[in-house]
Amino acid sequence: MRLRVRFSKTGKVRFVGHRDVARIWERSLRKASLSVAYSEGFSPRPKLSFGLALSTGYESNAEYLEIELLEPADDSIWGVVEAEAMCARIDASLPAGFDVMAVAPADRRADSLQQAVTSCTWEILVDPAGADEVAAGVESLLSRNEIVVERERKGKVVTEDIRHQVLALDVTGETDDGVRLTADLGTQPRALRPDEMLAAMDPPLLARSVCRMNQWMSQGDDRIEPLSVDAAPAPLAKVRA
Amino acid sequence: MSSLWPELERVLGEVQKPARYIGCEDGMIIPEHRPDKAAWLLIYPDTYEVGLPNQGLQILYEIINERPDAVAERSYAPWTDMAGVLRRTGLPLFSVDTHRAAGEFDILAFNLSSELVYTNLLECLDLSGVPLHTAGRRPEDPLVIIGGHCAYNPEPLADFIDAAVLGDGEEVASEISEVVAAWKASGRTSRDGILRELARIEGVYVPSMYEAEFDGDRLISLTPRLPGIPEVVEKRTVADLATWPYPKNQLVPLTEVVHDRLNVEVFRGCTRGCRFCQAGMITRPVRERPADQVRTMVTEGLRRTGYDEVALTSLSTADFSGIEKVVATAVADDVCGQVSVSLPSLRVDAFTVGIAAEIQKARRTGLTFAPEAGSWRLRQVINKMINEEDLYGAVGSAFSQGWRRAKLYFLTGLPTETDEDTLAILELARKCIDVGREHHRSPSVTISLGGFVPKPFTPFQWFGQNTETELRRKIGLLRDGLRSGGKTFNGVKLKWHDARASVVEGLFSRGDRRLGAVIEDVWRNGGVFQEWSEHFDVSLWENALARNGLSLDWYVYRHRTHDEVLPWDHLSAGLHKDFLWQDWRDALDEVGLEDCRWTPCYDCGACTGYGIEHIVASAVPPAGGSQGTGQGPGNNAVPVSLSTGPRVPAGAGS
The missing domain is CATH 3.80.30.20 (tm_1862 like domain)
Incomplete structure (x- = not known):
C-alpha cells in the first residue's frame, strides 16, 4: 500500500536541507523495519516521494511524503489502531526535531502532492520594526496590481509578476521578539517563498523565522489539506499567547 | 556559561551548508558541565563532513563522557564563510553539541591526521580567543592538546600546543581527565604546574618542557629542561581491542559526510x-x-x-x-x-x-x-x-x-x-x-x-x-x-x-620547531584549508619560508645521515x-x-x-x-x- 505521512520539522534541524531530509527518511524507515518497496535496477532506492521542498532554514508543521510499502499489501485492514501504531513506530525512528503528525493510506492514482498542492499558509516572524510600520507595508503590497521581481530559475535570472501568488497577507500578532505575519502563498506553477515576498515589500523585511503551517489542495471552491491534524500545536504558538 | 545558539541561529542563514553547525546527530551526547569535571572540546580541524566520521574522535567522545570526572563535546573547523561571520559578529568558535564557546572548555584537543591542516589549528585557536602561543597563555586559558598520527612529530607545532599525545587514546584520555579535573577543582592555579603533571603521564609530550639546541641549521639535542620530565616519551598502546568496543553509539549525522x-x-x-x-x-x-x-x-x-x-x-x-x-x-x-x-x-x-x-x-x-x-x-x-x-x-x-x-x-x-x-x-x-x-x-x-x-x-x-x-x-x-x-x-x-602539496606535507612531516613561524606566517596571510585544492597556495608557504630564512632543500630534499639527531628522536613509537x-x-x-x-x-x-x-x-x-x-x-x-x-x-x- 501507499502511505501518506505528514510530519513537522522544527528547531535546530530546520537548517537541514531537502536532500538530507530524504536521506534521513531512508535511514529512519530502515530503523523502523518497515517493509518499504525498492526500485528495480542497478542501484535500488526505496520508493519514497516527497511533496514540495522546504527552503533550508524554514520550520514546518506540514511536510509530506508518501511511502510505498510491501506490507501491508493493501489498506483493507487499515484503521485507527494501525494508524496510531504506524505513527508511533516511525516517529520513534526519526531524529529529534522531526515528528510524525499523521499517517493515512494514499491513493496511487491521485496526482502527486507537488501537482495537487496549490497554496501554503506560512507564519513569518519579522524583526521588531513596529507593528504599524509592518501593517503599512502589507497594505501597500496588497494594493499593488503587479509585483515584478527578479527570480532565479534554473540558474537564470528572470522577471516575474508574483502578485497573483500572494493570496492573503495579514499582521497577526506582535511580541517582544517581533511582528508575526500570516501569509497564504501560491505554489503553482512554482512556489513563492516568503523571503521573496518580504524582499519585494517597501521597505523590504527580513524574516527571523518562517514556519509552514499548512499545505492546501483545491477541492471545488474549497481547500483541503492532504492530511489534516486536529489541533496541531504550532511552534509559534507560544508567540501567539 | 550558556549556549550561543540564539546568536548563531540568526546568522546561520548566511552560510553555506548550515547543517554543519547544528549538531543534533543521532548518538550526540548533551553532557552536564560541572566545576569538578574536566571539559574537553574535541576538535577536528577540517570541515564537518570530513571530521564527523573520524573514529578516533568518536571513541574519545564516548569514553570521556562515560567518566564521572569529565565531559566532552565536539567542534570542527568552520568553513571560510562561517569564520568570516564569526569574526564580523564577534562570536567565538563553539561546540556543535550545546553550542558552548570553545574558550569555556578546559582542554581543546585536536585530532591531526594531515600536515596541511596545521594552519586550521591556528585558525581555530584564534576563533576561540585563545592566545596562539603556549608562552602567552594564562591559567584561565584552555590547554591545547593534539593527537593523531601527526603527533608523532609535533615539533613544528611546539609553539602552539601545550601537549601532544602519542598513540592510542583510550586509556590516556582518562589519565589526562583525572589530572585536569583535579587542577580545575583546585581553582586552576599555575599553568606550569599542570603542564608538569601532564608531562609525567606516559604518552604525553609537553614541548615547552624541552630545550631544542641547534648548531646552525643542525639540531643537536632535544632534552628536558627539568628533572622528572622523561627524556624519551613513549607512545601508548591498547593491549587488547576487545576491552574497547567503541564507538558503541556511532554518530549518525543529519547531513551527508564522507564515509x-x-x-x-x-x-x-x-x-x-x-x-x-x-x-x-x-x-x-x-x-x-x-x-x-x-x-x-x-x-x-x-x-x-x-x-x-x-x-x-x-x-x-x-x-x-x-x-x-x-x-x-x-x-x-x-x-x-x-x-x-x-x-x-x-x-x-x-x-x-x-x-x-x-x-x-x-x-x-x-x-x-x-x-x-x-x-x-x-x-x-x-x-x-x-x-x-x-x-x-x-x-x-x-x-x-x-x-x-x-x-x-x-x-x-x-x-x-x-x-x-x-x-x-x-x-x-x-x-x-x-x-x-x-x-x-x-x-x-x-x-x-x-x-x-x-x-x-x-x-x-x-x-x-x-x-x-x-x-x-x-x-x-x-x-x-x-x-x-x-x-x-x-x-x-x-x-x-599535486606535487606542490606533497612538498608542503614533506616540510612538516619531518620538520622541527623553527617551522612554527612558517605556519603562523601562512595563517596570518590567509592560508587556511590548505588541504583543499581550491584554497591551497604554495606561494604562501614559499614566501613564509623565505621570510624566516628556511629552505625546502634543508627540510625536504636533503638525505639525512645516520648520526643526525632527528626532531622526533626524543619520542618513541x-x-x-x-x-x-x-x-x-x-x-x-x-x-x-x-x-x-x-x-x-x-x-x-x-x-x-x-x-x-x-x-x-x-x-x-x-x-x-x-x-x-x-x-x-x-x-x-x-x-x-x-x-x-x-x-x-x-x-x-x-
Whole structure:
C-alpha cells in the first residue's frame, strides 16, 4: 500500500536541507523495519516521494511524503489502531526535531502532492520594526496590481509578476521578539517563498523565522489539506499567547 | 556559561551548508558541565563532513563522557564563510553539541591526521580567543592538546600546543581527565604546574618542557629542561581491542559526510612492513577484535543507525583472521534490508576480490588496488611484495565478476626509483586492460599517482624527498608515455596528486620547531584549508619560508645521515632506531622482510618494549595471500602467541 505521512520539522534541524531530509527518511524507515518497496535496477532506492521542498532554514508543521510499502499489501485492514501504531513506530525512528503528525493510506492514482498542492499558509516572524510600520507595508503590497521581481530559475535570472501568488497577507500578532505575519502563498506553477515576498515589500523585511503551517489542495471552491491534524500545536504558538 | 545558539541561529542563514553547525546527530551526547569535571572540546580541524566520521574522535567522545570526572563535546573547523561571520559578529568558535564557546572548555584537543591542516589549528585557536602561543597563555586559558598520527612529530607545532599525545587514546584520555579535573577543582592555579603533571603521564609530550639546541641549521639535542620530565616519551598502546568496543553509539549525522556508513574497526596495527607506510609502523602490534564482537558491533550498529552500508576498517582488512566468515554473517544478518559491506583497504589478490564480490552485491562499479610501485624491483625496495600474477589475478577476478573499472594506486618519488620503474606503471596498467578485455569490451583502469612523502618512524625517514620538479617530471613521463602510446593504452587513465602539496606535507612531516613561524606566517596571510585544492597556495608557504630564512632543500630534499639527531628522536613509537636503519639498508639492497604476525619476531621493538604481543586468531596467513610475507603455505610453524583464552565480555552495543 501507499502511505501518506505528514510530519513537522522544527528547531535546530530546520537548517537541514531537502536532500538530507530524504536521506534521513531512508535511514529512519530502515530503523523502523518497515517493509518499504525498492526500485528495480542497478542501484535500488526505496520508493519514497516527497511533496514540495522546504527552503533550508524554514520550520514546518506540514511536510509530506508518501511511502510505498510491501506490507501491508493493501489498506483493507487499515484503521485507527494501525494508524496510531504506524505513527508511533516511525516517529520513534526519526531524529529529534522531526515528528510524525499523521499517517493515512494514499491513493496511487491521485496526482502527486507537488501537482495537487496549490497554496501554503506560512507564519513569518519579522524583526521588531513596529507593528504599524509592518501593517503599512502589507497594505501597500496588497494594493499593488503587479509585483515584478527578479527570480532565479534554473540558474537564470528572470522577471516575474508574483502578485497573483500572494493570496492573503495579514499582521497577526506582535511580541517582544517581533511582528508575526500570516501569509497564504501560491505554489503553482512554482512556489513563492516568503523571503521573496518580504524582499519585494517597501521597505523590504527580513524574516527571523518562517514556519509552514499548512499545505492546501483545491477541492471545488474549497481547500483541503492532504492530511489534516486536529489541533496541531504550532511552534509559534507560544508567540501567539 | 550558556549556549550561543540564539546568536548563531540568526546568522546561520548566511552560510553555506548550515547543517554543519547544528549538531543534533543521532548518538550526540548533551553532557552536564560541572566545576569538578574536566571539559574537553574535541576538535577536528577540517570541515564537518570530513571530521564527523573520524573514529578516533568518536571513541574519545564516548569514553570521556562515560567518566564521572569529565565531559566532552565536539567542534570542527568552520568553513571560510562561517569564520568570516564569526569574526564580523564577534562570536567565538563553539561546540556543535550545546553550542558552548570553545574558550569555556578546559582542554581543546585536536585530532591531526594531515600536515596541511596545521594552519586550521591556528585558525581555530584564534576563533576561540585563545592566545596562539603556549608562552602567552594564562591559567584561565584552555590547554591545547593534539593527537593523531601527526603527533608523532609535533615539533613544528611546539609553539602552539601545550601537549601532544602519542598513540592510542583510550586509556590516556582518562589519565589526562583525572589530572585536569583535579587542577580545575583546585581553582586552576599555575599553568606550569599542570603542564608538569601532564608531562609525567606516559604518552604525553609537553614541548615547552624541552630545550631544542641547534648548531646552525643542525639540531643537536632535544632534552628536558627539568628533572622528572622523561627524556624519551613513549607512545601508548591498547593491549587488547576487545576491552574497547567503541564507538558503541556511532554518530549518525543529519547531513551527508564522507564515509557516511557504519564503521567497525576490526583490528589495529599492521605488520606487512611496507616501508613507506607510517601507519603500519607506528600502530604495531596487530590487535584483532574478536570475531564475535565484530559481528555484534555490526548487527547492533546497523539496527541502531539505519545505515545500509557497513565498512570493516583497519589497515589491509583482508588480513583479519577468518574475514570470509565475518563478512558472510554480516551480509546474512541484514536486519535493515539490503546491507552492503565495504572493505576500504583491499589486498591485491584474487582471494580478496572474491570476498569483495561476496559482499558488494549491488553498486559494483569500481575496485581499488594499491601495488604502490610499477616494477618488482621497486616493490622489493618498499617491501610491498605483490607479484604481477597477484595483480592480474585480482584484476581478472574483478572484471570477471562484474566490475568495469579498476583503480591502481601508485607512489612516485620512492627511494632508488628510476625512470624504468616509473614507466613500468604504464605497462602494468596496459596488461590489466588486456586482462579486462577477456571479460569486457571496454574495461577501464585508472592510475592514481601520489608523490611519496617520507615520514618519521619509518625506514624511509632518512630519505631526501624528490623535488617538486622531479615529481612533476615523473608525472610528465607517464603522461607523455600514455599520449605517445596511442591505442596501446586505450582505457588507461592517469590522475595525480599535486606535487606542490606533497612538498608542503614533506616540510612538516619531518620538520622541527623553527617551522612554527612558517605556519603562523601562512595563517596570518590567509592560508587556511590548505588541504583543499581550491584554497591551497604554495606561494604562501614559499614566501613564509623565505621570510624566516628556511629552505625546502634543508627540510625536504636533503638525505639525512645516520648520526643526525632527528626532531622526533626524543619520542618513541616503540621501534628501535637500529631496526629502522637496518630496514632502510635492506630496502636499498632490495631485500624484503616477512610479516612477523605469522613468522618469527625480528624485534622491531613495538611488542618487546611494551610487554605486549600480537593478538591474531589465525596462526597462518590468509588463503591465497602470501603477499608481503614471502612465505609459502608449507611454512606454518609460527611462534605467534595466540589469544585463545577467555576474553573480556564484548559488551558491544550495550
